[in-house]
Amino acid sequence: AYRAALDALAEVKLRRRPGESREAFAARVGREVPELGPSFEALTRTHVGLRYGSRWARATAAHARRDAAALALARRQRFGVGRRLLGLLTPWSWITAR
Secondary structure (H helix, E strand, O other): OHHHHHHHHHHOOOOOOOOOOHHHHHHHHHHHOOOOHHHHHHHHHHHHHHHHOOOOOOOOHHHHHHHHHHHHHHHHHHOOHHHHHHHHHOOOHHHHOO
């Protein structure tokens, strides 16, 4: 779910910078696109918890699915069909996601 979210964000030109942590990227997405911030930050916390075993994260697959669905909804509401379609048709956008 996290990797798919990164790919979807790359389609609308939101990518992690070299050396930027997952948490810092989530915070930057929240600052640049406030509509996506809460859901992407929650998905990031869940991903980090599942991947690295953080006992403070809400680390379940159900949480990851819910957070990913909330992010997808916020992305659809924030970005128009044209911009999302252009990103989808750009075959290399997923390569730039980290």
